[in-house]
Amino acid sequence: MIIPCLKNKNFFPHHTRTDMKYFAKPSLGWLLIGFFFTNAFADTTNVKTQTIVEITKKGEHCENDPNCFNRYHPAIKPIARAKPGDLIVVHTRDALDAKLNINSVAKDVTAIDTNLIHPMTGPIHIEGAKRGDVLAIKLIDINPNEYGYTTLIPGFGFLPDMFPDPYVANWKLNRYEAVSAQLPGVRIPMNGFMGSVGVMPGEEEVEKWLARESQLGAAGGVALPPQPISARPAEICGPNGSHKDKCLRTVPPRENGGNMDVKQMVEGTTLLLPCYIDGCGFFIGDVHYAQGDGEVAGTAIEMGAVVTVSTEIRKGMASLVKQPMFEGGSQIKKLEPDSFHAVVGYPLKKAGEVPPQWAYLDSEKIKPLTNLSNDLTLAARNSMIAMIDWLMATKGLSKEQALVIASVACDLRISNVVDVPNYAVTTICPMEIFGKK
Numbered sequence: 284m285i286i287p288c289l290k291n292k293n294f295f296p297h298h299t300r301t302d303m304k305y306f307a308k309p310s311l312g313w314l315l316i317g318f319f320f321t322n323a324f325a326d327t328t329n330v331k332t333q334t335i336v337e338i339t340k341k342g343e344h345c346e347n348d349p350n351c352f353n354r355y356h357p358a359i360k361p362i363a364r365a366k367p368g369d370l371i372v373v374h375t376r377d378a379l380d381a382k383l384n385i386n387s388v389a390k391d392v393t394a395i396d397t398n399l400i401h402p403m404t405g406p407i408h409i410e411g412a413k414r415g416d417v418l419a420i421k422l423i424d425i426n427p428n429e430y431g432y433t434t435l436i437p438g439f440g441f442l443p444d445m446f447p448d449p450y451v452a453n454w455k456l457n458r459y460e461a462v463s464a465q466l467p468g469v470r471i472p473m474n475g476f477m478g479s480v481g482v483m484p485g486e487e488e489v490e491k492w493l494a495r496e497s498q499l500g501a502a503g504g505v506a507l508p509p510q511p512i513s514a515r516p517a518e519i520c521g522p523n524g525s526h527k528d529k530c531l532r533t534v535p536p537r538e539n540g541g542n543m544d545v546k547q548m549v550e551g552t553t554l555l556l557p558c559y560i561d562g563c564g565f566f567i568g569d570v571h572y573a574q575g576d577g578e579v580a581g582t583a584i585e586m587g588a589v590v591t592v593s594t595e596i597r598k599g600m601a602s603l604v605k606q607p608m609f610e611g612g613s614q615i616k617k618l619e620p621d622s623f624h625a626v627v628g629y630p631l632k633k634a635g636e637v638p639p640q641w642a643y644l645d646s647e648k649i650k651p652l653t654n655l656s657n658d659l660t661l662a663a664r665n666s667m668i669a670m671i672d673w674l675m676a677t678k679g680l681s682k683e684q685a686l687v688i689a690s691v692a693c694d695l696r697i698s699n700v701v702d703v704p705n706y707a708v709t710t711i712c713p714m715e716i717f718g719k720k
Contacts, residue, residue, distance in 0.1 A: 336365040337372040338404055340587075345380050345402035345515050353380070353402050353513075354520040354530035355539070357483050357560050361408035364562075370423070371565075371592050376402040378478065378569040378585045383432050385453045392434050392449035398513035401479050401533040401542060405566030409594055412563045417600035418482060420554045420565070424591040425475035427456045431572050431586035433687045440581035441667065442686070444639050450683040454572070454584050461572055461584055466684055468718035471573045471691055474618055476548045477590060478571045478583065479533065481540030482556050483564025489529055492537055503643035507532040533568075538606045544583070545609070546574045546694075547618065552611035557601035565594065573691050579667055580690030620713030626673060627698065628666025629705040630658035638664060654704060662708040663695050670710040678717060692716055 338350055345351035350362045365371050377383075380399040383391060412418060435450040437443070452465040461471040484492065493509075500506035511527040514520035520530035536543040540556045548554060556563075567590050574583030597604075632638060634653050640660050641649055655661050670693060674685040689712070698707035 334366070334369045335372060336363060336369050336407075338363050338374065338407065340374045340376065340404070345376060345399065346513075346517075348376075348402075350404055351376065351402050351515060352405070352520075352566075353399060353515045353533060354509075355484055355533065355541070356489060356519060356526050356530045357485055357564070358519050358526050359406060359483065359516060359564070361406045361562060361564060363405075364408045364410055365594065366410045367412075367594050367596050369593065371407060371594065373404045373407075373567045373590045373592070375404050375568050375570050375588050375590060377428075377432070377587050378402075378582065379434070381432075383434075383451065383453070385430055385455070387432065387451050387453055389449045389451055392436060392451050395434070395436065396513055397436070397439075398510055401569045402515070403479060403533065403566040403568035406483055406562075406564035407566065408562035409565055409596065410562070412558050412596050413561050413598075414485060414558055415599055415601045416558045416563075417597040417604045418556050418558055418563045418565060419595040419597055420480065420556070421593050421595070422477065422548065422550050422552055422554070422590070423593060424550060424589075425477075425570060426589040426591075427458065427473065427475060427570075427572055428587040429456055430454065431456050431461060431584045432582070433580060433584055433691055434582050435580055435683060435686065436582075440686075440690075441577065441579040442664070445668070446580075446683065446686060448683075450687070452684075452687045454586075456572055456584070456586060466680075466687065469688065469716055470718070471584065471716055474546065474549055474573050475588065476546055476571055476574075477567050477569070478544050478574070478585075479540075479542045479569035480548075480554060480567050481543075482558055482566070483560050484531065484537070484539050485559035488537075488539065488559050489531060492531060493529065496535070503645065505643070507534055536607075540607050542569060543607060544569075544571070544574065544578050546571070546576055547611075547615055548609055549611075549614050549618070551614045552609050555597070555600075555604050555608040555610070557604050557606075567592070575690055575692050576694035576696065577663070577667070578690055579693075579695070580686050582690065584691050620711065620715065622714040623711050624670075624673065624714060625709050625711045626666050626669040627707055627709045628662045628664070628669060629707060630655040630661040631665060631705075632661060640664075656704040657700070657706050659697060659700070659706050659708055662706055663710075666708045666710040667693075667695065670712060674712070688712070688716075 431454040454461040496506040570588040572584035693712040
């Protein structure tokens with residue numbers, strides 16, 4: 284903005300030091316300058332350019348909140364409507380719908396009801412969207428709550444056989460960094476994203492996904508069947524619910540998105556999801572303050588948050604976008620470390636050992652081998668274990684502290700899938716998170 288200099292004699296053509304009549308009687312010049320300043324400095328707070336649809340939380344937990352659900356089924360009705368281009372502001376709950384707080388201790392973890400996972404806010408009907416379309420969701424902003432946590436839940440996570448005891452790290456959060464009394468000297472920068480975000484499945488998808496997961500469970504694999512206990516909404520998915528045997532759990536991500544836990548889906552990126560029902564049934568939950576690729580403890584820095592997104596409908600694109608895709612620009616560069624330590628892992632093991640991820644296969648071939656063929660999971664396991672050992676040895680951390688660091692800050696990266704039999708996975712940990720000694 285350019286403001287004319289008041290000393291310019293041409294701006295006040297009749298004014299001199301002795302010409303007091305200029306001040307006694309308003310002139311066109313004064314009227315113009317008054318109008319200029321009044322409008323140049325007008326407050327812009329009330330100038331609106333967007334339609335905002337806001338969905339808030341009600342009550343302390345999902346069971347008290349008509350805007351919350353923790354199972355998937357198309358019978359769950361939308362609680363709000365929004366048009367493409369609207370700003371959708373969603374208040375979300377933490378992933379465990381827990382009663383944890385800044386003073387929580389390990390024994391509090393054992394009281395967590397895992398049947399409550401994950402409380403989602405929604406569904407939201409997107410006007411004009413039809414089955415067969417693609418919903419494009421742009422993440423605009425994440426405003427974190429002040430408290431977050433990282434838990435080790437026995438039997439859960441990537442290394443359950445090595446971490447049988449509960450543990451919790453409590454985090455103080457702001458938009459800049461997270462700090463924890465359980466990890467003194469560690470500062471984790473905020474790189475927030477929606478851990479769970481998706482659309483409702485249709486009847487066809489429910490039947491298909493239940494069938495394949497039931498088959499896997501029957502073979503001894505890890506599959507979570509419908510569980511009415513603590514399910515929301517109770518009238519649809521609870522013990523006496525109308526669809527209690529068909530409500531899908533939210534733990535596994537599927538073609539509809541859901542619990543994907545992809546850390547690169549940060550502010551400014553756009554997620555693409557196929558629509559399975561008219562209106563799509565859009566939802567958000569399980570927001571992460573920060574996470575390493577892998578989320579190896581089973582939790583990241585979990586938090587409630589206020590999330591702002593906008594949507595766009597891409598008509599008829601579900602024939603091409605059959606699973607989650609996302610796009611963006613330079614945002615991804617911000618996630619890379621300034622300095623790092625890395626460990627490379629291969630699919631190697633001790634003779635006689637059957638790692639837990641392979642136990643369900645009941646294969647006599649695996650047990651005596653010391654080298655598996657083209658196995659990324661075993662390579663990732665070995666890389667992560669070596670990183671935990673390194674953090675303990677060089678940073679003076681307990682193994683639980685090291686696993687928390689790995690889960691919220693260290694990245695598992697596929698390094699090669701061609702160098703048979705030893706596919707490689709590398710764990711990369713940023714070193715700038717540790718205070719200078």
